[in-house]
Amino acid sequence: MRYSGLKVIREAVTGHKGWRPAWRDPEPADYYDLVIVGGGGHGLATAHYLAKEFGQARVAVIEKGWIGGGNVGRNTTIIRSNYLLDGNEPFYEMSLKLWEGLEQDLNYNAMVSQRGILNLIHSDNQRDAFIRRGNAMILNGADADMLSTQDIKKRYPFLNTQDARFPIKGGLAQHRGGTVRHDAVAWGYARSADSRGVDIIQNCEVTGFRIANGVCTGVETTRGFIGAGKVGCAVAGNSSRLMRLANMRLPIESHVLQAFVSEGLKPVLPGVITFGAGHFYCSQSDKGGLVFGGDIDGYNSYAQRGNLPVVEDVCEGAMAIFPMLGRARLLRMWGGIMDMSMDGSPIIDKTHIDGLYFNGGWCYGGFKATPASGFAFAHLLATDRPHETATAYRFDRFEQGRMIDEKGMGNQPNLH
Numbered sequence: 001m002r003y004s005g006l007k008v009i010r011e012a013v014t015g016h017k018g019w020r021p022a023w024r025d026p027e028p029a030d031y032y033d034l035v036i037v038g039g040g041g042h043g044l045a046t047a048h049y050l051a052k053e054f055g056q057a058r059v060a061v062i063e064k065g066w067i068g069g070g071n072v073g074r075n076t077t078i079i080r081s082n083y084l085l086d087g088n089e090p091f092y093e094m095s096l097k098l099w100e101g102l103e104q105d106l107n108y109n110a111m112v113s114q115r116g117i118l119n120l121i122h123s124d125n126q127r128d129a130f131i132r133r134g135n136a137m138i139l140n141g142a143d144a145d146m147l148s149t150q151d152i153k154k155r156y157p158f159l160n161t162q163d164a165r166f167p168i169k170g171g172l173a174q175h176r177g178g179t180v181r182h183d184a185v186a187w188g189y190a191r192s193a194d195s196r197g198v199d200i201i202q203n204c205e206v207t208g209f210r211i212a213n214g215v216c217t218g219v220e221t222t223r224g225f226i227g228a229g230k231v232g233c234a235v236a237g238n239s240s241r242l243m244r245l246a247n248m249r250l251p252i253e254s255h256v257l258q259a260f261v262s263e264g265l266k267p268v269l270p271g272v273i274t275f276g277a278g279h280f281y282c283s284q285s286d287k288g289g290l291v292f293g294g295d296i297d298g299y300n301s302y303a304q305r306g307n308l309p310v311v312e313d314v315c316e317g318a319m320a321i322f323p324m325l326g327r328a329r330l331l332r333m334w335g336g337i338m339d340m341s342m343d344g345s346p347i348i349d350k351t352h353i354d355g356l357y358f359n360g361g362w363c364y365g366g367f368k369a370t371p372a373s374g375f376a377f378a379h380l381l382a383t384d385r386p387h388e389t390a391t392a393y394r395f396d397r398f399e400q401g402r403m404i405d406e407k408g409m410g411n412q413p414n415l416h
């Protein structure tokens with residue numbers, strides 16, 4: 001069933017009797033060519049591209065809860081491709097290009113809004129670093145624009161550029177960055193994958209892998225054994241727990257990241273702003289809420305809720321750059337589990353077990369990566385070769401010292 005304006009009008013005048021569920025609720029089959037573990041954004045995108053681009057039809061996505069219940073439905077919805085390093089920038093730029101055509105590709109309104117992202121600059125050193133990053137972006141075909149304080153004042157008149165504790169000295173803008181309605185991304189990919197024959201099996205937890213003679217032949221689940229030609233794991237914050245079932249210890253730690261949304265306000269913030277003298281980022285949703293967040297909580301956890309010290313830290317960042325936020329009431333806050341890798345960059349790779357593949361280590365930046373991650377993982381699963389933009393995302397980079405460390409922090413997952 002295709003969605004269109006005409007369809008909405010036809011349904012409106014015929015009593016809305018023609019809508020069908022956006023995806024089926026099938027019983028698991030005994031065997032699939034490909035089983036994807038994890039019905040988050042990355043797992044569902046992988047299924048969509050496997051079916052659409054690589055002609056794979058016997059595919060299942062196995063989700064322990066409900067699709068969209070993980071980080072894909074918990075993030076602050078920011079998309080961008082403003083990375084510095086060669087291993088990352090082409091991949092994230094491919095993702096941004098896929099976002100730009102996503103709604104047509106999926107026939108689904110995901111509210112892709114290229115309202116722009118602005119990284120504020122507060123020191124001369126930071127300006128140098130952002131100019132370098134902007135140049136790297138342009139060299140990789142992305143857009144980047146260095147804005148002066150006057151340019152910023154025109155677009156965001158409420159920002160204190162003069163006598164604030166951290167005066168604003170300019171900014172790096174990516175006008176093609178922006179926001180996307182996060183849970184619509186999960187629903188859109190699910191609907192498209194389902195319409196191409198993929199089985200989306202919810203309320204089905206993977207509890208083990210069946211591995212014999214170094215080959216993975218399927219997954220044990222709470223709904224029985226499901227045989228598979230290949231198994232791809234994309235469970236984000238649960239990566240280390242899941243892969244432990246295959247006796248793998250990952251270069252990943254799980255940490256909580258919290259997000260916040262204020263009561264609905266009149267339009268005040270036209271784009272996404274990040275504060276450069278602390279960790280704080282903010283955008284305004286179409287409903288009017290200011291959506292914001294900051295650092296991870298900094299201790300290892302699998303709990304989808306955070307603690308007060310980081311709430312205070314995020315609010316301090318907000319008040320430093322955005323004092324008027326202090327007058328808005330907080331509507332909701334929540335947490336998600338982040339799969340923090342040792343260098344802050346992801347892994348899309350085969351494992352040492354034949355037929356078992358891994359996608360994870362997205363830290364707190366995996367939402368923007370969803371389309372490229374799905375495409376690259378589908379490419380790897382279908383062809384056994386890494387996609388050209390994801391050749392650096394291998395397990396053995398840690399062994400070989402080929403880190404992709406955007407922040408230059410070293411192997412400190414809680415700092416990336």
Ligand SMILES: Cc1cc2nc3c(=O)[nH]c(=O)nc-3n(C[C@H](O)[C@H](O)[C@H](O)COP(=O)(O)OP(=O)(O)OC[C@H]3O[C@@H](n4cnc5c(N)ncnc54)[C@H](O)[C@@H]3O)c2cc1C
Nearest residue numbers: 038040041042064070071072075076078206336366367368
């Ligand atoms: C508060 C917050 C803010 C964020 N903000 C941004 C942002 O602005 N921009 C950005 O780019 N990124 C952001 N992120 C990061 C981004 O959301 C994640 O990196 C990304 O969503 C992870 O991929 P996913 O969507 O596949 O994960 P998930 O949606 O978490 O999917 C994984 C799924 O695997 C399932 N699962 C786990 N174990 C099993 C099992 N044993 N069997 C079956 N299923 C299993 C889970 O239930 C879950 O549904 C943010 C994250 C959080 C929490």
